């Protein structure tokens with residue numbers, strides 16, 4: 769059975785009240801769960817080395833190519849041994865990942881009402897064969913005027929977050945500080961985000977990716 773796994777993100781850039789408190793708080797774990805827990809086996813994926821660089825096609829609107837390139841560069845910088853890489857490509861038919869500015873088909877769950885933009889990542893994942901059919905589809909849509917500074921900042925956050933899913937983080941961090949929190953406020957990944965990505969590239973995978981026409 770192929771089920772669509774859709775991960776929704778809603779970003780509000782306004783409430784970024786810095787809280788550096790937490791001194792003396794218990795030490796957080798260095799990583800969070802990135803796999804989809806399923807029976808009989810978990811669904812875990814990272815791009816094999818021969819698939820790199822991942823080819824990403826981006827709709828040329830709202831500076832999404834720039835935001836996507838920033839996210840690629842930022843995530844790459846967090847890897848210790850160049851375990852992951854991606855490039856923007858001009859041919860959407862040849863892409864592993866598509867970035868589109870429209871709402872995804874099918875039902876969507878609206879989680880809030882005061883966000884400047886929304887992001888979604890759709891994975892076509894067969895839970896029996898554990899095959900991920902490419903391309904991964906990322907959607908990024910404004911909720912207000914796309915020319916507002918807050919909306920532009922929101923797209924920056926959303927692209928970091930959704931590219932994080934495309935790297936292989938198929939879950940959300942439970943920590944609001946992380947870029948992979950479902951409703952992130954940080955502009956870039958935290959050390960925990962980077963360490964999670966690093967660990968997952970050295971962990972066992974159960975999912976293989978293939979193009980629909982292969």
Ligand SMILES: [Zn+2]
Nearest residue numbers: 775776777950
């Ligand atoms: Zn997400």
